[in-house]
C-alpha cells in the first residue's frame with residue numbers, strides 16, 4: 001500500500017457509501033472512525049455512518065444469569081467440592097468467582113465515585129456574574145485518565161479497561177446531572193452507594209458453544225487478570241435471548257462490551273451482553289397474523305385471556321392499579337371532609353387548600369393514566385408477539401374493581417391495537433352482529 005498524505009484519507013460508509021468528513025489518521029496511518037455527536041461505528045469490520053448504524057442495527061442488551069462456573073483452562077483439574085458452613089457441598093469454582101466478583105464490584109464503585117468527584121472538581125463554578133448557562137457540551141477534562149491511573153494503579157489490581165469503561169459511563173451520568181448541580185442547584189452530586197456493575201470491554205471476553213453440549217454457551221471473561229469460564233442459565237423463558245446469542249455466535253450480530261451485575265437476590269450474578277443486532281426490516285420474515293385472542297375481564301384477576309393451542313391461559317392481575325384507585329378514592333373522601341372543617345376560614349386560605357388538594361390529585365391521576373397505558377401495552381404487546389389477527393375484548397364483568405375506568409382502558413387497548421395492526425372488537429358488538437344476522441336469516 002502506498003502511503004497517502006493525510007489530506008487524502010478517505011473513509012466510506014459500508015451501508016450508504018457516503019464519505020466521512022474530516023478523517024484523521026490513527027498512529028498506523030489508517031483512517032480513524034469519526035467520533036463526536038454522530039459517531040461512526042465499526043461493525044463486522046466495516047465502517048458504518050451514524051445513520052446506517054441506526055437504520056440497519058439495533059443496539060440491544062441481553063441479561064442472562066450466570067449458570068455454573070467451570071474450572072479455568074489454566075487449571076484443568078477440577079477441584080473437589082468442599083463442605084460449606086451448613087454442611088452442604090459448595091462448588092469451589094463458584095466461591096472463587098464470587099470472591100473475585102465481590103472485589104470487582106467494589107472496585108467499580110470506588111472508581112465510579114472517584115470519577116464523579118473528579119469531574120465536579122475540575123468543572124466550572126457558577127458565579128454571580130454569570131447570566132447564562134454555557135452552551136458548549138461538556139467533555140471529561142484532559143488528564144482524567146492519567147489522574148485515575150495515579151489513584152488506582154495496576155499494582156493494586158485495577159485494570160486500565162476498568163478505568164476506561166467507568167470513565168466513559170460516569171461521564172454520561174455526570175453530563176446529565178451537571179445542569180441541575182452547577183446551574184440550577186436543585187440537586188447535589190449523587191454518590192453511588194451501591195456496588196456498580198463490573199464492565200468488561202469487547203476484547204476482554206469471548207463466547208463459544210460448549211463442545212460437550214450444544215445447548216450450552218460458555219463465556220470466558222478476565223476479571224482483574226483472573227480468567228473465568230462460566231455457562232449461562234438459558235432455561236425456559238429465554239428463547240429470545242437464545243435467538244440473539246445464536247446471532248452473535250454466527251456473526252450476524254456484532255457483540256460489544258459485557259457487564260457483570262449483582263442481582264438483588266444473593267448468589268445470582270447477571271451477565272449483560274451488549275451488541276449490535278441486525279434490524280429485521282424485511283417484512284417477509286414476519287409471521288402473518290392469524291387467529292383470535294379472546295380476552296375478558298375476570299372476577300379474580302384483571303384479565304383472563306384464551307387462544308387456540310394455549311398451554312395456559314393469559315392471566316394478568318391489576319394489584320398496582322387497584323391500589324392507586326383505592327388511594328384516589330380515599331384522598332377524595334378526605335379532601336371533602338377536610339373542606340367541611342375549613343368552611344369558616346378566610347376564602348384565601350380555602351383557595352389555597354383546594355389548590356393543594358388539586359395538585360396531589362393530579363399527580364395520582366397521572367399515575368393512574370400511566371398504569372392504564374402500561375397494562376394496555378402489556379396486553380397488546382403479548383397479542384402482537386403471538387401474531388394474533390384479532391383481539392376480542394369483553395369487559396362486561398366489572399366486579400374485579402368497580403372504580404376502574406373500564407371504558408378508558410378499553411379505548412387505550414383499542415388505540416394500541418390499531419397502532420400494532422391488530423383488529424379490535426368488543427365481544428358485545430360481535431354477539432349483537434351475530435344476532436342481527438340470525439334474525440335476517442329467518
Ligand SMILES: [Zn+2]
Pocket residue numbers: 013014015016017018048049050051052053
Ligand atoms: Zn451510511
